[in-house]
Amino acid sequence: MTACGLQAAPAGPVTFARDVAPIVFERCAVCHHPNGSAPFSLLTYATARPHATQIAAVTRTRVMPPWKSEPGYGDFIGHRPLTDGEIRVLQRWLEDGAAEGDAADLPTPPQWTDGWQLGIPDLVVALTQPYVLAAEGTDVSRVFVLPIPIEKMRYVRGIEFRPGNAKVVHHANIRIDRTPASRVLDEQDPAPGYDGLLSHSAVYPDGHFLGWTPGQVAPLLPKGLAWRIAPRTDLVVEVHMKPSGKPEVVQPSVGFYFGSDPPERTPAMLRLGRQSIDIAPGEKDYAVTDSFVLPVDAEVQAVQPHAHYRAREVRGIATLPDGTTKWLIFIKDWDFRWQHVYRYVAPFMLPRGTTLSVRYTFDNSADNPRNPRQPPTRVTWGQWSQDEMADLWIQVLTRDDRDLQTLNAVFRAKAIAEDIVGYESMIRRDPLRVQLHDDVAQLYLDQGRATEAAAHLEASVRLKPESAAAHFNFGTALTAAGRLDEAIDHYREALRINPDYALAHNNLGNVLLGRGNSGDALRHFREALRLDPSNAEANYNVGSMLRARGDLAGALVRFRQALQLKPDWLPAVASLAWLLATAPDAALRDADQAIQFAERAADLTGRQDASAADVLAAAYAEAGQFDRAIAAAQLALTMKPDPPLAAAIRRRLELYRQHQPYRSP
Numbered sequence: 001m002t003a004c005g006l007q008a009a010p011a012g013p014v015t016f017a018r019d020v021a022p023i024v025f026e027r028c029a030v031c032h033h034p035n036g037s038a039p040f041s042l043l044t045y046a047t048a049r050p051h052a053t054q055i056a057a058v059t060r061t062r063v064m065p066p067w068k069s070e071p072g073y074g075d076f077i078g079h080r081p082l083t084d085g086e087i088r089v090l091q092r093w094l095e096d097g098a099a100e101g102d103a104a105d106l107p108t109p110p111q112w113t114d115g116w117q118l119g120i121p122d123l124v125v126a127l128t129q130p131y132v133l134a135a136e137g138t139d140v141s142r143v144f145v146l147p148i149p150i151e152k153m154r155y156v157r158g159i160e161f162r163p164g165n166a167k168v169v170h171h172a173n174i175r176i177d178r179t180p181a182s183r184v185l186d187e188q189d190p191a192p193g194y195d196g197l198l199s200h201s202a203v204y205p206d207g208h209f210l211g212w213t214p215g216q217v218a219p220l221l222p223k224g225l226a227w228r229i230a231p232r233t234d235l236v237v238e239v240h241m242k243p244s245g246k247p248e249v250v251q252p253s254v255g256f257y258f259g260s261d262p263p264e265r266t267p268a269m270l271r272l273g274r275q276s277i278d279i280a281p282g283e284k285d286y287a288v289t290d291s292f293v294l295p296v297d298a299e300v301q302a303v304q305p306h307a308h309y310r311a312r313e314v315r316g317i318a319t320l321p322d323g324t325t326k327w328l329i330f331i332k333d334w335d336f337r338w339q340h341v342y343r344y345v346a347p348f349m350l351p352r353g354t355t356l357s358v359r360y361t362f363d364n365s366a367d368n369p370r371n372p373r374q375p376p377t378r379v380t381w382g383q384w385s386q387d388e389m390a391d392l393w394i395q396v397l398t399r400d401d402r403d404l405q406t407l408n409a410v411f412r413a414k415a416i417a418e419d420i421v422g423y424e425s426m427i428r429r430d431p432l433r434v435q436l437h438d439d440v441a442q443l444y445l446d447q448g449r450a451t452e453a454a455a456h457l458e459a460s461v462r463l464k465p466e467s468a469a470a471h472f473n474f475g476t477a478l479t480a481a482g483r484l485d486e487a488i489d490h491y492r493e494a495l496r497i498n499p500d501y502a503l504a505h506n507n508l509g510n511v512l513l514g515r516g517n518s519g520d521a522l523r524h525f526r527e528a529l530r531l532d533p534s535n536a537e538a539n540y541n542v543g544s545m546l547r548a549r550g551d552l553a554g555a556l557v558r559f560r561q562a563l564q565l566k567p568d569w570l571p572a573v574a575s576l577a578w579l580l581a582t583a584p585d586a587a588l589r590d591a592d593q594a595i596q597f598a599e600r601a602a603d604l605t606g607r608q609d610a611s612a613a614d615v616l617a618a619a620y621a622e623a624g625q626f627d628r629a630i631a632a633a634q635l636a637l638t639m640k641p642d643p644p645l646a647a648a649i650r651r652r653l654e655l656y657r658q659h660q661p662y663r664s665p
Contacts, residue, residue, distance in 0.1 A: 010092070013099055014089055014092040014093040014095075014096045014099075015093075015099045015100060015102070015105070016045045016048060016093065016100050016101055017045070017101035017102055018101050018102065018106075019093065019101075020048070020089065021045075021106055021107055021109075023082070023089060024042045024048065025107060025109060026080075027065055027080060027082060027086070028042050029042065029110050030215040031215045036166055036214075037166040037214030038214065039167060044109075049098055049100070052098040053094060055090055056090055056091050056094040059087050060087060060090075060091060062081070062082070062087075065080070065081070065082065067079055067081060067338075067340075068331045068335060068338055068340070069329055069331055069340075069342055070331065070332055073327040073329060073330035074303075074329050074330075074342065074344065075345045076342045077343045077344070077345055078216065078343070116160055116162075117160060117217050118158060118160045118217065118219075118255070118257060121255025121256055121257055122256055122258045123148075123149075123256040123258070124253055124254070124256070125147070125148055125149070125253065125254050126251065126253035126254075127144050127146060127192055127193075127251050127252055127253070130164075130250065130251040131144070131191065131192040131249075131250045132248070132249055133243060133247065133250055135243055135244070135247050135248075138243075138372075139240060139241065140240075140241045140242075140243070141195075141238060141239070142192075143185070143193050143194050143196060143198060143236060143237070143238045143239075144186075144192060144236075144237045144238075144252065145177070145182045145183050145186040145234050145235070145236055145237075146234065146235040146236075146237065147234055147235075148176075148229055148233050150229065150231055150233075152231065152564070153228060153230050153231075153564060153567065154228070154229050154256075154258050155227070155228060155258060155259045155261060155263065156205070156221075156227050157226050157258065157259040158218060158219065158220040158221055158257045159174070159210065159218075159254050159255060159256055159257065160217055160255040160257075161174065161211075161212035161237075161252065161253075161254050162252060162254070162255070163212070163239070163250070163252055164250050164251035164252040165248055165249060165251070166214070167248070168242055168243065168244050168248045169241055170213075170214075170240045170241065171211070171212060171213045171337075171339055172211060172212040172238065172239050172240070173198070173237075173238040173240075174210035174211050174212065174235065174236070174237050174238075174254070175202035175205075175210065175235075175238075176203065176210075176229065177199060177202045177233070177236050178201070178232075178233050179199075179201040181199040181202075181438075182198075182234055183234055197383045197435060197436075198383065199435070200419075201442075205227040205228070205229065206227035206228060206266050206267070207268050207269045207395060208221075208227045208269075209269075209304055209341045209393070209395060211304075211339075211341060213340055216340060216341070218341065220257055221259075223259070223264075224263060224264035224265055225263060225264070225267075226259045226261065226262070226263050227266075228262070228263065230534070230566065231565070232532075232534045235254060237252060262567075265397055266401075266404060267301060267396060267397050268398065268407050268408055269393060269394075269395055270356065270393070270394040270395075270396060270411055271391055271394075271415060272290040272357070272358040272391065272392045272394070273290050273358065273360075273389065273391035274288050274289070274390060275381040275418050275419065275421045276381065276421055276425070277379070277380055277388050278378070278379075278380050278381075279310065279362055279364040279378065279379045279380075281364060281375065281377050281378055282364065282365050282376060283362070283365065284365045284367070284368075285361055285362075286361065286362040286363075286364065287361050287362075288360040289357065289359045289360075290357065290390075290392075291355050291356060292355070292357075293353060293354070293356075294350060294352055294356065295352060295410045296352050296398055296399070296406050296407050297350070297351050297352050297398070297399055297403065298349070298350055298398055298407065299347050299348065299349045299350070299396060299397045299398075300318070300328070300344065300347055300348055300350060300395070300396050301344065301347045301395040301396060301397060302341055302343040302344060302394075303316060303328050303329050303341075303342050303394050303395070304339070304340070304341045304392075304393040305331060305339070305391070305392050306391040306392075307334060307336065307360060307388065307389050307391070308336050308386070308388050309368075309370045309371060309385065309386075310362045310368060310371055310388055311336070311361070311388070311390065312333070312334055312361050312363045312368070313332050313333075313334060313359075313360065313361045314330070314392065315329075315330055315358065315359045315360075316356075316358050316392050317358075318356055318357075319354065319355040319357065320350065320353075321351060326350075328392070328394065329342055336370070347397070358390070362388065364376050364379055372385070373386065380425055380429070381421075381426075382422075382426055382429075383426075401603050401604075402606055402607065405603070405604065405605075406606060416443050416446050419440075419443050420440060420443050420444065423436055423440035423443065427440065431459075434463050434464055437456040437457065437459050437460045438457065438470075438473055440456055441454075441457045441460075441473065441477060444456070445476070445477060450477055450480035450481035450482075453477040453481075454474065454477040457470070457473045457474040458474060461474050468495075468497040468498035468504065472491065472494040472501065475487045475488075475490035475507060475508075478490060479510070479511055484511050484515065488511055488512070488515075491508035491511065495508070502528045502529075502531035502532035502535055502538065503532075503535070505524040505525070505528035505531065505538075506524065506528035506537055506538045506541060508524050509521040509522070509523075509524035509525040509528065509541060513545075522542070522545045525538055525541040525542045525545060526542060528541075529542055534565055535565075536563075536565040536572070537562070539558045539559075539561045539562040539565065540562040542558050543556075543559045547575075552579060552583050552585065552588055555575075556580075556583075559572050559576040559579065560576060568600070568604060570601060570604050570605065570612075573597050573600050573604065574597075574598075574601040574611065574612060577593075577594050577596075577600075577601055577615050577616075578615050580622075581594035581618040581619040582662050582663055583663075583664060584664060589622060591619065591622045591624075592623070594619035594622055594623070595623055598615045598616040598618070598619035599619075601615055601616070602615075602616050610639040610641035610645060610646075610649070611636075611641070613632050613633070613635050613636035613639065614633065614641075614645070614648075616632045617629045617632035617636065617649075617652065617653075617656065618652065618661070618662050620632060621652075621656050621660075621661040622661045624661075626656050626657075626659050630653065630656050633649055633653040633656060637650070637653075
């Protein structure tokens with residue numbers, strides 16, 4: 001018998017076949033196999049023997065196998081550390097002469113093929129033109145944009161990333177972009193991909209982590225937790241590569257695994273961190289702290305720390321309302337080269353009022369061997385690897401959709417404010433980078449600060465006067481600022497430069513409609529739809545115009561298409577529910593579907609919106625559920641709608657009290 005964590009000492013000299021191979025096959029082969037992500041294989045004595053000294057050194061110091069989270073500070077899937085006994089065996093192998101031993105003692109080596117670990121994918125997207133990494137130089141981060149060729153909404157249970165050259169690809173950050181922004185950046189660079197920052201529109205999908213580090217493949221998601229991709233979505237892959245001394249061809253690919261069931265629950269992604277980082281040269285113990293108080297109960301599923309080279313320690317802690325604490329993660333020797341998504345073996349619930357907090361410490365001195373600048377210089381927040389970041393991403397599940405809406409709304413305000421700090425910092429250092437102006441402008445628009453957004457987008461137009469996108473973006477900000485005549489001018493300038501700019505047609509149509517020019521508005525909406533049938537907003541706008549002209553059947557088709565392209569989009573959900581409940585033509589009405597969509601609209605607004613409650617009341621009335629219709633209408637009136645809507649709700653309420661449904665004129 002042996003004590004816990006120990007291994008019986010081998011009798012006689014330690015050999016590869018009998019003693020070392022079982023450890024290596026179990027703990028190391030996931031990376032150290034032929035064509036694997038490690039620089040050499042350990043599956044045979046011939047390949048392992050030259051590295052005996054290195055194996056002993058890196059296992060004694062627990063540098064290998066790579067796992068940065070400290071034991072006892074979170075129980076994570078995939079953590080298989082070497083025991084003290086196994087480490088001693090590897091030390092003794094070197095001490096005893098690193099002998100091969102009897103081949104009969106060798107266990108069957110694990111089999112590694114070029115096949116997909118999760119099975120044959122339903123879809124594979126790949127970089128069509130290989131990228132050639134230069135032989136020499138510093139690490140390279142390159143962003144590749146891969147179109148996802150689908151024609152309808154798909155539900156993704158998982159992805160598997162294949163680096164295309166595991167010897168030089170160190171890790172990959174993966175996002176999706178539902179806008180053309182990343183594609184435009186890619187097209188501006190003649191080589192595959194582009195050097196630069198991830199676009200602000202490149203996001204984690206539906207609250208799910210995507211990424212890759214050597215040896216890490218996320219399992220397929222269980223039923224009900226898939227995430228959605230719509231047509232014209234791009235996969236955005238930021239690949240971190242290390243030159244090998246000779247030119248290397250890199251051609252990453254990603255396999256998609258689809259399910260048939262839409263998601264039943266959607267996680268939220270919370271990001272703690274500060275973007276006001278400013279570390280003086282020589283500073284050895286610079287701290288960054290941040291916190292967030294949960295407004296709802298939340299079950300923690302996974303965490304992912306992210307920083308660059310100067311970070312040394314990461315502490316993530318949850319402090320419950322009663323004062324007790326629970327560790328989220330503790331890394332006391334951060335290494336930028338080994339970034340993982342840490343998924344909990346047993347996800348745990350945290351009550352409302354829990355404070356999530358993170359504390360990073362940084363060493364910007366010459367004593368830090370990982371400091372990329374010697375001698376050290378001042379470093380601030382930024383997305384380049386020579387800058388610094390201090391993020392802790394936390395994936396959580398709420399009890400229901402209403403709690404999810406509350407959590408996302410509260411957290412989004414915090415995240416946008418912090419992002420603005422970071423982008424303004426980068427702009428002060430690089431005021432001529434158009435992408436930075438565009439991204440921070442979108443953040444200001446999200447905050448309702450159209451004047452600040454317009455100022456940045458005007459700078460983009462000055463920097464790129466012949467860019468259709470620059471004029472389009474400026475027009476969007478001018479519209480939000482109420483400067484409609486100027487907005488029309490810039491949308492038209494965008495269309496002069498690019499007559500097939502579908503988004504510009506759509507937005508110009510919106511402004512023209514607001515100016516009372518419905519004829520030209522419809523013409524631009526239809527042109528936007530012709531150019532891009534997958535544009536949800538164009539489908540919705542054409543539907544709204546058809547409804548105004550009395551073509552309710554045509555409007556229903558467009559609203560349904562908009563909703564298919566952009567699920568849970570409130571305008572489409574509410575408009576569809578309204579027509580299904582109130583259309584004068586009985587053939588167009590459907591009480592059950594009306595209630596289904598109206599309930600969804602109410603949930604999307606946290607049941608705090610008078611218009612959504614009004615729609616729900618109409619749907620209940622169409623189904624003959626007049627008591628519920630009356631209650632919903634009365635609730636809508638308590639939400640203080642504007643006077644015209646309040647008067648309309650009161651008129652409909654009188655109908656419901658007489659057991660009559662409402663019919664649209």
